[in-house]
Structures are given as C-alpha cells and as structure tokens.
Amino acid sequence: MYLGLDLGTSGVKALLIDETQAIVASASGALTVSRPHPGWSEQDADWWIAATREALDRLKSDHATALAAVRGIGLSGQMHGATVLGADDRPLRPAILWNDTRSHRQAALLDADPRFRKITGNIVFPGFTAPKLAWLRDHEPGLFERVRKVLLPKDYLRLWLTGAHFSEMSDAAGTAWLDVENRRWSDDLLAATGLDAAHMPALVEGTERCGTLRAGLAAEWGMGADVIVAGGAGDNAASACGMGAVRVGDAFVSLGTSGVLFAANERYLPNPESAVHTFCHALPAAWHQMGVILSATDSLNWLAGITGRPAGDLSAELGDALQAPGSVSFLPYLSGERTPHNDAAIRGAFCGLGHESDRTALTRAVMEGVAFALRDNLEALKEAGTRLERVTAIGGGSRSIYWLKAIATALGLPVDLPADGDFGAAFGAARLGLIAAEGADPLAVCTAPATAATVEPDAALAGAYADGYARYRALYPAIGGVR
Known part of the structure; x- marks a missing residue:
C-alpha cells in the first residue's frame, strides 16, 4: 500500500492506493483560514498536523489493515506558504499562505532586481515565499532575527512525520529562491532577503526518498517500520503526476x-x-x-x-x-x-x-x-x-x-x-510514494487515466x-x- 497526503487550503486529504494503483480508501480533515486583515491569509501550522491526524485516524478506524501495509508515503501541498521556525523547530508565527498579498511592495522591490527573473525564470509574485520573508524582515524584525528554518507547508508536515528538513524541486521553484534551470538554491537570491543556505531545507527530486516515518507515528497508526517518505510535490505538480501530465x-x-x-x-x-x-x-x-x-x-x-x-x-x-x-x-x-x-x-x-x-x-x-x-x-x-x-x-x-x-x-x-x-494531488502524491519506495520508473507509474x-x-x-x-x-x- 502507498499513502498520499495532500495538504490543501481547506483540508488535508489522505488517500491509499495498492500496488496496482487502485484507490483503496480516502479520508480528510478540515482546515480553516484566518484573515486578520484585508489581503492577509494565514494558517497555524499545528492545524495542519491536527487535520492530518484527523484524516489518518479515520483511515485507521475504517481501513486499519490497509494502513498497516503502507510502504511509501508521498506528500503534496499548497505552495508558497512561509512557515518560519525557531531553533526548536517550532513555528514562530502563523504561516503566511499562497493567497496572501501583504508583501506586494516587497515583491515589487525584489522583482526590480534583475537577478530574480534571470535565475528563477519567474516574476516575483506577492504570493511567493521570498517576499513574505522580506515583509517579516521589514515589519516583524525581532521575529525575523529568530528564524532558523523556512519550510513550505507540506515540508513542515514532512518534518513532523520524519524529523528531517527537506523540500523538493517543484515546490521550491515557487519560493523565488530556486535556480530553476539548475535545480538548486541560489545563494544570491537568499542573501537578497537576508537569508542563507542554512535557513533552507535540503533539496531532493519528488521521486526520491528523504526519510522514514518516525517510529512513534508508525505505531500510532499501526504501520510497520521503515515506511519511506518521498520528496513529493507542490499541489499542481502532484496533480499532474496524478493525471499523467x-x-x-x-x-x-x-x-x-x-x-x-x-x-x-x-x-x-x-x-x-x-x-x-x-x-x-x-x-x-x-x-x-x-x-x-x-x-x-x-x-x-x-x-x-x-x-x-x-x-x-x-x-x-x-x-x-x-x-x-x-x-x-x-x-x-x-x-x-x-x-x-x-x-x-x-x-x-x-x-x-x-x-x-x-x-x-x-x-x-x-x-x-x-x-x-x-x-x-x-x-x-x-x-x-x-x-x-x-x-x-x-x-x-x-x-x-x-x-x-x-x-x-x-x-x-x-x-x-x-x-x-x-486523480488529483493526493493520488499523485501516492504515486510518488510508490516510486520512491519501490524504485519504480516514474513514466511507467504516472500514466494518464x-x-x-x-x-x-x-x-x-x-x-x-x-x-x-x-x-x-x-x-x-x-x-x-x-x-
């Protein structure tokens, strides 16, 4: 069995597939969005964990045998969200989401720096992660100084699941810090927002292994040892894997x-x-x-x-x-x-x-x-x-x-x-979990329905x-x- 976890804006979806990619079961946990000011959009990272637990608890209640047979987990998630962690790996504030527009002035300033478009191949949009950190630097400087890691939403789930700091290329490309052609963090772009490589998670491809499920969580849901966690994908790339695009x-x-x-x-x-x-x-x-x-x-x-x-x-x-x-x-x-x-x-x-x-x-x-x-x-x-x-x-x-x-x-x-x-993002994530766990050919797995x-x-x-x-x-x- 293979599990896909998709962290969306309105909920977390957990989906199980078997070795033939037939869907065995799915469950979800609900999320809400906080909008403390016009144009703001935030979520507490602990809500993501609670929603994931809700979804997996439901799977365990109704499909315990299938859940126990899971060999690989793939992650998908809403992109661009800024989850800033302190030295203890705990969030310092609610995550600023993809549809938050407060950092439009910072985005314009970064976009005026020609290095950003040249290296990332993209406009620096207000929803991207880099201008959010620039906004924190400008408006919450005391908090900014305490930032030790910046994670995307699904990668915070990964930290909880595995204890490791990783991201993958498709999600990282939406930060405005990635050298998209060469698939690596750009030191120059990080420095432009007051950060360096130490603030970033390690990078893997979405099909690669990047940890195993922590023993305590495996026991909580009745899973075995050595459950592989794949790099996964941002929600749209995961949906593409699910659709065979x-x-x-x-x-x-x-x-x-x-x-x-x-x-x-x-x-x-x-x-x-x-x-x-x-x-x-x-x-x-x-x-x-x-x-x-x-x-x-x-x-x-x-x-x-x-x-x-x-x-x-x-x-x-x-x-x-x-x-x-x-x-x-x-x-x-x-x-x-x-x-x-x-x-x-x-x-x-x-x-x-x-x-x-x-x-x-x-x-x-x-x-x-x-x-x-x-x-x-x-x-x-x-x-x-x-x-x-x-x-x-x-x-x-x-x-x-x-x-x-x-x-x-x-x-x-x-x-x-x-x-x-x-065939959405959760299904695509499960496919990535299968590929990572079994070493399967990605093109053979990610076929169109x-x-x-x-x-x-x-x-x-x-x-x-x-x-x-x-x-x-x-x-x-x-x-x-x-x-």
Whole structure:
C-alpha cells in the first residue's frame, strides 16, 4: 500500500492506493483560514498536523489493515506558504499562505532586481515565499532575527512525520529562491532577503526518498517500520503526476480554490514577462509552465455566501445548455491576480448590472469570468512558446458541465473528463510514494487515466464568447485605478 497526503487550503486529504494503483480508501480533515486583515491569509501550522491526524485516524478506524501495509508515503501541498521556525523547530508565527498579498511592495522591490527573473525564470509574485520573508524582515524584525528554518507547508508536515528538513524541486521553484534551470538554491537570491543556505531545507527530486516515518507515528497508526517518505510535490505538480501530465504536450485545467492552466515541458522555457510560472516538475529533468488565477471556485463560493445558496445549487440553476455571455461581466480578482496581470491590489467587480440581473445572471457571469481569466492564461502560455491541443479538467469545479462548456468555448479547446476516479494531488502524491519506495520508473507509474467524455467548444457560440472575452479584457484597465 502507498499513502498520499495532500495538504490543501481547506483540508488535508489522505488517500491509499495498492500496488496496482487502485484507490483503496480516502479520508480528510478540515482546515480553516484566518484573515486578520484585508489581503492577509494565514494558517497555524499545528492545524495542519491536527487535520492530518484527523484524516489518518479515520483511515485507521475504517481501513486499519490497509494502513498497516503502507510502504511509501508521498506528500503534496499548497505552495508558497512561509512557515518560519525557531531553533526548536517550532513555528514562530502563523504561516503566511499562497493567497496572501501583504508583501506586494516587497515583491515589487525584489522583482526590480534583475537577478530574480534571470535565475528563477519567474516574476516575483506577492504570493511567493521570498517576499513574505522580506515583509517579516521589514515589519516583524525581532521575529525575523529568530528564524532558523523556512519550510513550505507540506515540508513542515514532512518534518513532523520524519524529523528531517527537506523540500523538493517543484515546490521550491515557487519560493523565488530556486535556480530553476539548475535545480538548486541560489545563494544570491537568499542573501537578497537576508537569508542563507542554512535557513533552507535540503533539496531532493519528488521521486526520491528523504526519510522514514518516525517510529512513534508508525505505531500510532499501526504501520510497520521503515515506511519511506518521498520528496513529493507542490499541489499542481502532484496533480499532474496524478493525471499523467508528465510528458511534453500534456496539459490540464484545474478548477479548485484557485484556477490553473498547466502544461508539461521537457526543458526549461522561461518567459517571466508573460506572468506564466516556469517551475520544475516533480519528476527529474522535467519542467512545467502554468498560468494561475487566484479565485476560481473561490469566486463561486463567494457568490454562494452572498446569496445564501450552496454553490452546487447555483450551478444547477443554469442547467447544462450553454448560453451566450450575458450583459453582466465579472472580474474574478477577489484576492488580486497573477497571470497575466501580476496585480496584488486589483479587486473583483461586476459590471453591466441592471434591474433584470437576477441570481442566475450573476452565476453565469462568475463562471464566464473565470473562463475568460483562464483564456488570459492560455494567451500567456502562447506568448511563452507553449501551444496546447486539448486539456483535461480536474478539481471540484469540473463537476459543473455548464462551467466546462464555458471553458471549452472560451479556450477554443476540447476539455477531456477523466474516467471515474480520484486523480488529483493526493493520488499523485501516492504515486510518488510508490516510486520512491519501490524504485519504480516514474513514466511507467504516472500514466494518464482513460477519458470518460470530452466537452467540445460550442462552435455556434464561439463568436459570442470572443465578444464576451474582448469586453472582459477591456474592463481590467477600466478598473485598474480603483483600489
């Protein structure tokens, strides 16, 4: 058996697979986010441990025999979070998360240093880890002086599981401290934020072994000795491993809290001016590009909270027949935006509201706005030299056929739906655990699932969606001065 642990923003998911990669069981533990100030987003690292314990306790309760047979564990997690530890390896403050925008001024200053884009191949986004440490240096200097280690969220789980400080290439690429082409920490970039290599965990590939499960925890969940823990991956690279998006030309669209358009590459292809992320993949000698929007299903969940109706009900009210974009437009910049704008201060907007704008009109506008934001990502990927022929849809939002039709038509690409199964980040993490424990061939393990259905672009509505996208694009500069 092999266990995948995925530390998300809203919960920790634990998933068990057997030697044939069949899913045996899964369980989860819930998380909440603290927002003490506008634009801030934090979690206490102890919450991650509590949620992981909750998920594993549930697995032990219902699947003790399977859990006892685990040979390898893979980790996946939300990227970019700054978990700062003191000399005792305890967190000095709540972790600053990926969607926290407080460090936008520090990010701009670091990005103005040409070494960052040259070495990392990326813009220094406010959500990345390096500007968060620069913010701590500027605003919490006493605490900053006490920092001894900086870990990403999943790597703090690893420390708890194994007692070792490690990270891996795909997650480390999102810190703005990694030499992404050469897959190593950059001393120059660390020094620019007042740190050095001693503050960083050791680096491994996502498929490599980097410790074993501590004996006390193995006993707690009835596992055997010498359970291998793999390097793992950041959440999007782990999802790519789960979807088999590991070869050049493979791509997926993820509709989760954030939205991602992900393309696998066989070589390093940076183009930071496009605001596309160029990161290491979880597999050795592989890279990937992705466009990222910060509020995908988060936008629909926000509307659900405002209207008092569950997000699934809002989607169901639209039915399955795609309509032309309505008179209401929505910009999904609730937490700022990354690709292509790199604008932490921008905020979302409804435009074109009228007395006739009912709840379904707002739901359609939100879905269309997210689809058009993903079209922005597609255009940025093209600028970075990547051409896509089709994408596979994953994430909670992919349960809405209407939304998938809107995305397919906005992108002008077929959207494949995988056969029934869970092929997300936890599954990808479990695959990495299998590879590390057994020394298996990564490409032989990380295969694509069968396609259950394909959502084609609606040719009859292509013109209407092109017009809707043009209207959407015109709104960003129109509200750009509103802060």
